[in-house]
Amino acid sequence: MTDKDSDGNGRRGSWLQWFGLRFAADEPESEPERPRPASPAGAYRDPTAREIWLPAKRRMLGKVADFLIDHDLEILPYTLGIAYDCVTGASPRLVQMILERTEQGLPVTLRWLDEAVRDAGPAKAEETLHALMEQLEGDLAKFGDTMKGARTATSEYNSALSRHADDLDAADSTQATIADLTALTRAMIERTRAIESDLVRSEQRAQELQAALEETRRAAEQDHLTGLPNRRAFDYMFDRELREAQAAKEPLALAFVDIDHFKRINDTHGHPAGDRVLRVVAETLDRISDSRCHVARHGGEEFAVLFRGLSLQQAWKRLDGARSEIADRRLVNRANDMPFGQITFSGGLADVFAYPGKSAAMKAADEALYSAKEGGRNQIVMASGPPKEPLKKAA
Numbered sequence: 001m002t003d004k005d006s007d008g009n010g011r012r013g014s015w016l017q018w019f020g021l022r023f024a025a026d027e028p029e030s031e032p033e034r035p036r037p038a039s040p041a042g043a044y045r046d047p048t049a050r051e052i053w054l055p056a057k058r059r060m061l062g063k064v065a066d067f068l069i070d071h072d073l074e075i076l077p078y079t080l081g082i083a084y085d086c087v088t089g090a091s092p093r094l095v096q097m098i099l100e101r102t103e104q105g106l107p108v109t110l111r112w113l114d115e116a117v118r119d120a121g122p123a124k125a126e127e128t129l130h131a132l133m134e135q136l137e138g139d140l141a142k143f144g145d146t147m148k149g150a151r152t153a154t155s156e157y158n159s160a161l162s163r164h165a166d167d168l169d170a171a172d173s174t175q176a177t178i179a180d181l182t183a184l185t186r187a188m189i190e191r192t193r194a195i196e197s198d199l200v201r202s203e204q205r206a207q208e209l210q211a212a213l214e215e216t217r218r219a220a221e222q223d224h225l226t227g228l229p230n231r232r233a234f235d236y237m238f239d240r241e242l243r244e245a246q247a248a249k250e251p252l253a254l255a256f257v258d259i260d261h262f263k264r265i266n267d268t269h270g271h272p273a274g275d276r277v278l279r280v281v282a283e284t285l286d287r288i289s290d291s292r293c294h295v296a297r298h299g300g301e302e303f304a305v306l307f308r309g310l311s312l313q314q315a316w317k318r319l320d321g322a323r324s325e326i327a328d329r330r331l332v333n334r335a336n337d338m339p340f341g342q343i344t345f346s347g348g349l350a351d352v353f354a355y356p357g358k359s360a361a362m363k364a365a366d367e368a369l370y371s372a373k374e375g376g377r378n379q380i381v382m383a384s385g386p387p388k389e390p391l392k393k394a395a
Helices: 003-018 049-070 077-088 092-103 110-120 124-170 176-220 231-248 262-269 271-286 312-328 358-374
Strands: 252-259 293-299 302-308 330-333 338-342 345-351 380-382
Touching: 049 077, 077 092, 077 110, 092 110, 110 293, 231 252, 231 293, 231 302, 231 358, 252 262, 252 271, 252 312, 252 358, 262 271, 262 338, 271 293, 271 302, 271 312, 271 330, 302 312, 312 345, 312 380, 345 358, 358 380
Parallel strands: 345 380
Antiparallel strands: 252 302, 252 345, 293 302, 330 338
């Protein structure tokens, strides 16, 4: 084995070990038995649950931190989720892609991760997290309702007991029984007041947890660069809009939008400038959105748009207005005052209900986008055919 081979295997071995994997040759034949902690009396005892899982948690956090530090990535919900999926093995395909890229000496950047995550497919841990978040959100809502109801009932019980105690105090009797009942009632009032106070604090805590959960969900479903919903959020949004449109018998249109010649922008002006162009296009598309029109970053320089309650022609007109607005702007790279030239995007639009299912509609919109690119770019093409009025391509 040459020094080069040894060095290559060493690097790969270190990366595999970093991901919690090892070559068989690296495994020790046997691991020395660790002495169990002694009890105060000197006898051996089994370790507690905390003694077992606390070191494991620290190791896991260390691996996640190493991932972000080694690749010089920002600490974001997005990158933390990717790091967790990699070190836990929830996304083995992504792990392999990162290993291959590292061995080639290429950096693992946010932009590359966007494409790699899309190619690797959704991580099981991410889907599980979403399901758990939904379940926890429902449980917290029920818990809050229960606490509110119990607090109301306790307050009413206090009022009733107070009235009875006042009546007993006012009674013209010196019997010991009445005195005892009065004292008992007073004690019960104090006790129920304490319970009511505890319930108020529990209700407040439930509200705080629900607010924190909602913030976590927004972070998990938001694209870190543009602030738009990400692809994962769009998939759930699509399913919801599809159900509601079917129930209301409303039209539903889907569009895919892609920035034209985006690689040229990156190559000429650099990735930071390309990111600014992405944000400008995202902001323009976001302005056409409302409660029935949803825009998301679908990955890379591609965006997805849903139109509910609009005909295909109306959806085309709204999306083409955004296309025209971008094409008419003349952006300048503020880092060097160099003009970007004309920034344009192309789009493909499809009537969702004109196809047998969600996947077929997405494919039709994607093919329409391809037709727009092949037809000269800077235009919106409808999958169901040309619009009633002729399209005017911007200069």
